[in-house]
Structure formats: structure tokens, C-alpha cells
Amino acid sequence: MPAFKLASSSLILALAGGLSLTSSLAMADTQKAVFAGGCFWCMEEAFDKIDGVLETTSGYIGGDTDNPTYKEVSAGGTHHAEAVEVEYDTDVVNYDDLLYVFWRNIDPFVENRQFCDSGDAYRSALFPIDDGQRESAEASKEAIAELFDNPIVTEINASATFYPAEQYHQDYYQKNPVRYRLYKNGCGRPDRLEEIWGDEASPSVIPDQSHS
Template sequence: MRALPFPAFCRVTLLALPAALAIAGTVHAEEKTASAVFAGGCFWCMEEAYDKVDGVLATTSGFSGGHVEAPSYNQVVAGGTGHAEVVKVDYDPERVDYETLLHVFWRNIDPFAVDRQFCDKGASYRSALFPMDADQRALAEASRDAIAERFDPPIATEINDFEAFYPAETYHQDYYLENPVRYRFYKSACGRDERLEEVWGEEAGASTAS
């Protein structure tokens, strides 16, 4: 469970965003956008990573992969819901494709960590991909196979079909922008950047596929 770097009274749960976002298919015809869901540990950090990607229209912190409907943050990190912290990425498929988003995903996680990411421990911080259709699954599996061929340690990242996404409470959204000092302290204390550089070298924290 992530130990937030500020007093408990600062962690008052605000009104949650509306319950599960209904996502019918990957591409939304009216808006000409697509969606993807990634679990890479702290969703604050994954929001920051994907907000840097050209073609990403919006990122939302939330939960996926579990069996409890509309869980709270406290429920998820306490365990027992089956959910992981995730970020839902809405993007323009004419400007960025799912393969690029996968490239960014891998280089912003520790793919060898089991039921944790960096200093955050527990199944809710596991790394996972949640493909939303057959095409996304095929690309997700191919990307994992490519990473497995590159490294000797086994890849712990799961690939699970997408079922539902539940947005986290309002105070978690855009946390790295709304609370920059606290966020930087957390990220530094967690050792995220150092571990990414250890695994990925110059590719660490990539926001493009180049």
C-alpha cells in the first residue's frame, strides 16, 4: 500500500466520479477517439507518463481487473477487491496508435516485479494490460513476447481482457499537476526513476516509440 507523503487528514475522500465508465468497443465513432487501459503501479505516475504522449487526449486514474463495483481507493489498496490501480487513456488513433502506447507502457514500469511496482506493494499495484478487443490483445501479447525475448528474468505483467473501468476519487485525478511538490516527493522517495533507468537505460520513461 502506498504511504502518501502527507498527513492522513489530507487524504479525505472527496465525492467519487460517476461509477463505471461505459466503454463500448475500443473506438468511439462519434468522437473518433479510442481508449486503452494500463496498470503500471501508481496511477498518478502513469497519468504523467501518458499525458506527455502526442495524440493522447485525456487520462483518468481509476481501477480495473477486480470484482467489486465502483470501489473506493481505500477499498482497493486494502486488498480483496481484485482491482489494480490503472489509467484509462483516451487517444486519437490518427495521431498515435496502440502499439506506441504499449511501447510507452513497458518503459514506464518494472516488468519483473510481482504484485508491486517500485515502493508500492500489493496486488493492487501489479502491472497489467487490459486489452479491449482482439486487436489490442494480439498487440499486447506480441509486445510482451518481445520484452520476454529481450530480458532473462520472467515477465510478471499480466494480460487480462478488459471488463470494466471505475474512475478513482476526484482528488486523485491530475494529482501530479494539482499537488506537484507532494507528488515529486512521493515519486523521488519511491525510487521510480532510478529503477526505470536500471531496467531500461536511455529508454526509461519513454513517451514515444522512437
């Protein structure tokens, strides 16, 4: 995974050049972004595929309960959404690139639902952390709306506190691959994404990726 490669390269540099691992990692220009796209296991997998993504964390955002638990969120009433926090190297990938990945991993036409999961915990939403991200999020939603006749109901919300989910949810698709695939396929996620996005569904690379 990209994070492992980055850590390994930094360790080699530290040993060879006398740099500490911490200072080497600090050289990367990193940023964070938060995306809600239904099941956070699936969104972790989607973003982990992308070059320049250093770490993904499953969690909860957008509600009115402090330190919510999975049981509380999934039961409804907290107004939190399952989400993934993405830390990325801005020299490799930017927020617009991540928005491209986000849209092509969700069904933007359904409210308070994604695939077989229903309730406001499974709504699709963007949580930009600053004005730059908000402008990009709004522009991307307008661009997506031009591609379809159906209205886009994905929300663009104010920045909010992101609460990491319980440890057993982190990297679930890697820890429990058989159960994960059964859930994902049984939920109809791959088929519906292909129906909406065709060959662009759930990309592992970003076309024409370029940065100044």
C-alpha cells in the first residue's frame, strides 16, 4: 500500500542519511478530506487504491452525538454518517482527484441510502474542511449534475468533527476479505456502480492526473 511504501522509503533515507523517520515523513505535504459514501468499509477500499493516498480511516461525522459508537449510529438518531477520512500527499494527488473517485463510488441519486443500506447514516455527503475544498466540491457537484437527467441529492455539508470508528472497522476489507466480498456483492454495489458510471465505476487510477 502507498503508506507502507512511503514509510519504507523514509526508513531507508533515515538510515542512510542520518535523518529521523519522523522528520522524513514530515517532508511530505499532506492534507485531509472526508467523504461519506455509505458503507465506510467500501469507501476505504476505494480510496486505498489511489496513488498518493497515505491513510484512510473509517468513522462518523455530521451528527450531534459526541464520540458515537457504531451501534448508536447504525440504530439511527445520532444523525452521523458513516464516512472515511483520507490523508493524502498533495504532491501526488489533489482534492479534485479524490472528488473524481468519490463520485464514481456512490449512487448520487438516492437520499439517506446507498445500495442495500438505508438510513441517514448511509447518506452520501461531502464535508469540505476549508473554502478551497468547498469551492471544488460545489463545482464537482455541478459538473456531475450536467451528466445526468436525475437530480443529484448528495449533500455538501459544513465541516464537522470526525470521530474514528472502532478498531475492528478499520481496514475491514483487508482483515475479513471473504465476509467483505459477500457483503459488497450481496449489497449490489459493484453492479449499481457499473450501471451508473460504466467503465469509470470505482476507478483504481485517475485519468489524466497532472499537477503543477
